Every structure is written in structure tokens, then in C-alpha cells.
Amino acid sequence: MMSAILTVCRKEIFDNSRDRRTLLTSTLLGPLMGPLLLVVMFNVSISRVTSSVDQPIDVPIIGAGYADNLVAFLASRGISASEEHDLASIDEAISAVRNGEEDVVVFVDESFGEDLASETGAHVSLVYDESDTASDQRVGRIRGSIGAYSQQIGNLRLLARGLDPAVVRPLIIDNFDVSTAEERSSILLGMLTYFLLFATLIGGLYLATDTTAGERERKSLEPLLATPVPRSSLILGKMGATAAYMLLSLALTLICFTVALPFMSLDELGMSTSFNLVTALIAFVVLVPYAPLGAALMTVVASFTKSYKEAQSYLGFVILIPTLPLIVAAILNVRPSLALMAVPSLSQHLLITNLIRAEPIEAPMLAVSFATTLLLGALLAYAAVRLYERERILG
Amino acid sequence: MIQADSLSKAFGKIAALSEVGFRARDGQITGLLGPNGAGKSTCLRILSTVLRPSHGTASVGGIDVSHDPLAVRGIIGTLPHGAGLYPHLTAIENIRYFGLLCGVDRATLARRIDRLIQRLDLGDVADRKAGGFSQGERTKVALARALVHEPPHLLLDEPTNGLDVMAVRQLRKWLQELALEGRCILISSHVMQEISALADDLVIIAHGRIAAKGTPMELADRFGNRDLEEIFVSAIGGEPS
Numbered sequence: 333m334m335s336a337i338l339t340v341c342r343k344e345i346f347d348n349s350r351d352r353r354t355l356l357t358s359t360l361l362g363p364l365m366g367p368l369l370l371v372v373m374f375n376v377s378i379s380r381v382t383s384s385v386d387q388p389i390d391v392p393i394i395g396a397g398y399a400d401n402l403v404a405f406l407a408s409r410g411i412s413a414s415e416e417h418d419l420a421s422i423d424e425a426i427s428a429v430r431n432g433e434e435d436v437v438v439f440v441d442e443s444f445g446e447d448l449a450s451e452t453g454a455h456v457s458l459v460y461d462e463s464d465t466a467s468d469q470r471v472g473r474i475r476g477s478i479g480a481y482s483q484q485i486g487n488l489r490l491l492a493r494g495l496d497p498a499v500v501r502p503l504i505i506d507n508f509d510v511s512t513a514e515e516r517s518s519i520l521l522g523m524l525t526y527f528l529l530f531a532t533l534i535g536g537l538y539l540a541t542d543t544t545a546g547e548r549e550r551k552s553l554e555p556l557l558a559t560p561v562p563r564s565s566l567i568l569g570k571m572g573a574t575a576a577y578m579l580l581s582l583a584l585t586l587i588c589f590t591v592a593l594p595f596m597s598l599d600e601l602g603m604s605t606s607f608n609l610v611t612a613l614i615a616f617v618v619l620v621p622y623a624p625l626g627a628a629l630m631t632v633v634a635s636f637t638k639s640y641k642e643a644q645s646y647l648g649f650v651i652l653i654p655t656l657p658l659i660v661a662a663i664l665n666v667r668p669s670l671a672l673m674a675v676p677s678l679s680q681h682l683l684i685t686n687l688i689r690a691e692p693i694e695a696p697m698l699a700v701s702f703a704t705t706l707l708l709g710a711l712l713a714y715a716a717v718r719l720y721e722r723e724r725i726l727g
Numbered sequence: 728m729i730q731a732d733s734l735s736k737a738f739g740k741i742a743a744l745s746e747v748g749f750r751a752r753d754g755q756i757t758g759l760l761g762p763n764g765a766g767k768s769t770c771l772r773i774l775s776t777v778l779r780p781s782h783g784t785a786s787v788g789g790i791d792v793s794h795d796p797l798a799v800r801g802i803i804g805t806l807p808h809g810a811g812l813y814p815h816l817t818a819i820e821n822i823r824y825f826g827l828l829c830g831v832d833r834a835t836l837a838r839r840i841d842r843l844i845q846r847l848d849l850g851d852v853a854d855r856k857a858g859g860f861s862q863g864e865r866t867k868v869a870l871a872r873a874l875v876h877e878p879p880h881l882l883l884d885e886p887t888n889g890l891d892v893m894a895v896r897q898l899r900k901w902l903q904e905l906a907l908e909g910r911c912i913l914i915s916s917h918v919m920q921e922i923s924a925l926a927d928d929l930v931i932i933a934h935g936r937i938a939a940k941g942t943p944m945e946l947a948d949r950f951g952n953r954d955l956e957e958i959f960v961s962a963i964g965g966e967p968s
Contacts, residue, residue: 339827343816350815350856551811555872558775559828560801723778 336561340569345576348539358535358577363584366527367592373523374596389470392417394425395440402440402456405481411474425459435467436460436474451489522662524688525681528585528619529654533626535581536574537647540630543570545643554726563720567631571713574627582619586612611687618683618698621705625676628712629653635719657681673700676708728753729774729880729911734783736769743769746783747937749930751913753879756906758926759915762963766935767915768808771882774913775805787880788911801829804873806883810865814858818849818868821857822875829876836875843871847901862889866898874905881905883914887921899925919956933963
């Protein structure tokens with residue numbers, strides 16, 4: 333029994349190592365895609381945040397002439413009135429923003445000076461596109477600066493009347509952000525677990541297909557089923573090979589992350605990560621039970637399909653299943669608990685998030701995660717064996 | 728010995744095989760003859776235990792295929808329709824895999840593979856990947872794979888399909904040698920001439936039923952015609968009008 337399982341497992345590992353497509357997906361696609369994507373995403377978002385904080389803004393101000401002091405105040409905060417526009421009315425400003433020619437336009441009312449002098453409330457309009465997230469930072473800075481100018485004038489008016497400006501600010505909000513740099517990075521690095529789960533599954537995708545639907549398609553399944561080996565041994569051997577490729581893909585992905593993360597300028601975002609070789613190793617251990625679960629799941633799904641192509645399109649969806657608990661977790665912002673450890677893929681996500689936050693992993697949680705993941709894997713493996721005992725498996 | 732008694736198999740409402748009974752003796756080649764879709768493959772698949780009979784019984788070497796399929800699989804060698812080799816493995820690796828699955832130890836296996844490679848004249852392709860093999864090479868490797876655990880029974884489903892004349896003659900010679908060694912060989916075909924030159928016993932099957940059985944001589948006597956092709960046509964119910 334054991335030797336037959338090993339024979340099948342060894343053969344599938346060896347056979348598929350000669351298939352360039354299989355090797356490419358499990359040693360390159362999965363392992364490299366996640367880290368590369370993450371590095372790019374990080375650096376883009378970092379450059380956006382840092383650039384908009386430091387860089388001067390050029391903004392078209394219609395009617396700048398009606399508000400010389402405001403324009404000077406804005407200029408002192410790095411927001412200069414752009415000369416290169418021919419906008420004259422608020423309607424033109426609206427269409428310019430809508431067309432994407434400008435991302436934000438300031439409009440100063442003709443009566444601005446008068447209203448300011450008569451203390452009736454002077455109007456300044458901001459024209460922008462809320463759906464254009466790229467301009468968020470600029471709009472926010474301009475709005476904040478105009479607000480600051482407004483407050484400055486308000487304070488002066490109160491002082492002129494002999495009042496302390498604090499009179500109109502009865503409450504003062506003091507912000508204490510208790511998140512550590514590690515915790516802030518965990519929001520973005522939450523994606524890391526998704527990439528790890530994804531790489532694990534994709535590493536076994538071709539094997540799961542080849543050892544089931546592929547075997548049927550090239551008509552090698554019938555002679556195989558006619559050998560004196562119990563179906564359970566055949567299936568376990570095949571799943572073993574699939575899981576082995578998954579673990580290979582996972583290990584390579586972790587190595588890539590360990591190498592790539594130092595290239596992410598996390599500290600510029602006020603984040604830091606404690607992702608090193610030791611964490612990578614612990615993450616690997618946390619994810620080990622996930623490989624047999626994934627292998628069993630894919631084998632079961634592929635067993636229902638009639639051809640290689642059909643199997644691949646179904647398995648494409650299967651790869652998405654583990655992300656569902658992750659999305660729910662992200663929306664509800666759940667914290668690790670023993671009960672949640674019973675949900676495979678969510679438990680791994682929470683444990684690895686803990687790891688990245690440099691918080692300790694509790695042994696009972698790890699044990700529950702291990703047990704439930706392996707149990708579900710065993711149930712699926714049993715289902716696969718039953719499927720292979722049906723004669724319809726020959727297709 | 729292989730024996731089938733009122734063997735029936737239905738896929739849903741379609742009866743692929745009804746009440747088929749025959750016997751294939753050791754040391755003989757038994758031909759299972761019939762047109763395409765007659766039920767030959769279904770019959771062989773039941774005997775190789777990958778399908779279960781709906782009714783009736785079948786036994787190989789005295790072991791019932793329904794009661795102990797695993798034991799039956801240990802004493803049969805199969806060559807299913809389409810050789811079904813692993814394209815990324817070499818001829819030797821393909822054969823070795825099945826030898827290991829059949830529980831042959833590595834030393835014995837290496838010796839046997841050497842002998843089979845020689846006997847089946849596979850020396851040129853032994854270390855080449857099966858992906859590029861011709862139909863003839865594929866069939867030979869698949870036959871070696873079926874023989875690697877030296878099974879006393881051989882179930883061959885249309886082994887001459889896609890082979891050229893020379894390859895067919897060679898295959899015929901090997902099968903006769905294998906029968907002389909005392910093996911029980913059951914071979915299916917829809918080509919009359921191939922079987923007539925080879926089989927000691929004939930089972931003609933049409934529409935899932937036995938149309939006629941006996942030695943080629945007996946059949947010729949019964950149908951009053953010495954040409955086997957004529958026997959075949961009249962046995963399966965005449966030419967389509």
C-alpha cells in the first residue's frame with residue numbers, strides 16, 4: 333500500500349518535472365507574481381503619498397484677482413495659482429474637470445472682496461471629481477489650506493472684538509494613534525497571505541489536472557486502473573505529488589518575498605515589517621497543511637471534468653475560493669479567535685497577519701488551524717477516492 | 728482461464744452487453760470478434776475489473792471479477808484501446824512504472840525490462856520519450872507494459888489498430904509465442920483476417936450478444952462456408968441492406 337503510494341507519487345513528480353508548462357507555473361508564475369505585484373503596488377502608492385505631500389501644486393484659480401491675500405496665503409503653503417489656463421466661468425471649470433483637462437479648479441466669486449469686508453461669508457468654490465482618486469491628495473491639501481486661511485481670518489476678527497478665538501472652539505480633539513509601524517503595514521501586507529495561498533494552489537494546478545483529467549484524456553487511466561493497486565493508493569500518490577509541487581511553489585514564493593520586501597520602502601509610509609527568514613519559515617509551517625487540502629480539493633473538482641481544458645477552467649475558479657474568507661475578513665476586520673481558526677485559509681491568513689505584526693502565535697490557535705485544515709483535506713481526499721471507485725471515472 | 732457467464736452490462740438504458748457467455752482456455756488465443764460498437768471493449772473492461780457487470784459473472788483464473796477485483800488485476804495484463812502511454816516518460820520508464828505498481832522488485836524488473844526490450848525489438852526507442860512514438864512503437868511499449876509482471880492472462884483490445892502489415896505479422900508471432908508459454912490470451916478485433924490467422928477459438932459478438940462461437944473449423948462447418956469473413960457476416964446477421 334505505502335510503496336504503491338510512493339511509486340505513484342514519485343512518478344507524478346518526475347513525469348511533471350519534464351513538463352515545461354508545469355515547471356513554469358509552479359516555479360515562476362506563482363512565486364514571482366505575488367512579490368513583484370506587491371513591490372510595484374507598494375512603490376506606486378508610496379510615491380503617490382510622498383509626492384503629494386512635498387511637491388508644490390499648480391492649480392487654476394478663476395478670479396484670483398479678487399482674492400490676492402488668499403492666493404498669497406496658498407502660495408506660502410506651496411499651492412500656486414496656475415497661469416496656463418483660459419477658464420473664465422464655473423461652467424468652464426466644471427467641463428474642464430469632467431474632461432480630465434484639470435483635476436481641480438478653484439473659483440473665487442466676483443463679490444469675494446465685498447463679502448469678506450462685510451463679513452457676510454465669502455464664497456470660494458472647489459471643482460473636482462470625487463471618483464478620481466488620484467487627485468484626492470491635492471484636493472485635500474487645497475481644501476485644508478483654504479480652511480486654514482478662513483480660520484486665520486476668523487481668529488483675527490475675534491481678537492479685534494476682544495474675544496479669545498478659543499471661545500468658538502469649545503472642544504479640542506487630540507489624536508492618539510496607537511497602531512505600531514508593524515500594524516500599519518499589516519493592512520497592506522494582508523495581501524501577502526493572499527499571494528501565499530494563491531501561489532500554493534497554482535503550484536499544484538497543472539498536476540491536479542494532469543494526474544486526473546489528463547490521465548483520462550491520453551487514455552492512460554484505464555491501464556492504470558487495471559493494475560493491482562487500490563484506488564485509494566493511486567489517489568493518495570497523485571495528491572501527494574500535487575501537494576509536493578504546491579509546497580515547492582510556496583517555498584519559492586516565501587523566498588521571493590523575503591528577498592523582495594527589503595526593497596519596499598515601508599518606512600516611508602511609517603510602516604515596518606518583521607519579515608525575515610525566520611518569519612518565512614514559520615509562515616511555511618503555518619501553511620503546510622494547506623497544501624494537502626488544496627491538492628484534495630483540486631483533485632475532487634478535476635475528477636468531475638471530462639477533459640484537460642474543462643478541468644483547467646473549473647480549477648481557475650477553485651483558486652478563487654480560498655480568497656472568499658479573506659475578503660470577508662478584510663471587510664469585517666476580524667481579529668484572530670479560536671473559532672475562526674476552524675476556517676481554513678482564514679486561519680492561515682490571521683496567523684500570518686499575526687506573524688507580520690510581530691505578535692506571538694498562540695499554540696492552541698495553530699493547533700486548531702492545523703487540525704481543521706487537515707480534517708477538511710482528509711474528507712475531500714476520501715471523496716476523491718470514492719469518485720475514483722465509480723466506473724464513470726473512465727469517462 | 729477466463730470465463731464469462733451470462734454477462735450483461737447496461738449504461739443507463741443502453742444495453743451494451745446482454746447474456747454473454749464464453750470460455751478462453753489457457754495456452755490458447757481466443758478471438759473476440761465483432762463490428763464496432765458490438766460490446767467487445769465493454770466485455771474486456773469487465774474482465775479487467777474497471778467496469779462492473781450489471782448481471783452475470785465472470786472469472787479470471789478462477790477468481791470472480793466482482794468479488795476480488797484486486798486479485799484479478801494481479802494476474803492479468805491489459806492492452807486497452809489506444810495504448811495510453813505517458814508522453815514525458817521514456818519507453819523504459821513507462822514499462823517500469825507499471826512493473827513497480829504490480830509489485831515487481833527492482834532487480835527482477837530491470838532484468839525483465841531488458842528481456843522485453845530485446846524481445847519486442849524496442850532497443851532503438853528504449854530511452855526516448857513516448858511522446859514522439861509511432862503507433863507501432865506505442866503498441867509495442869504498451870504490450871511490454873502489459874507483460875512486465877508476467878501475467879498468466881492477457882486482455883488485448885484491438886492491438887493491431889494502426890499497425891502496418893509487418894508490425895501485425897510480428898505481433899502475431901509474439902502472441903503465438905506467449906500462448907505457447909501457457910498464457911490465456913483474449914484478443915478483440917473487428918478485422919476478420921487478423922483473427923483467423925491467430926485464434927484457436929472464436930467468439931463472434933454483435934449488438935452485445937453472442938452471435939456464434941467455436942473453433943474456426945467448427946464455425947466453417949456450421950455455416951457451410953470455409954471463408955471466415957462470410958461466416959462473420961452471416962453470424963452478425965447479414966450485410967446491411
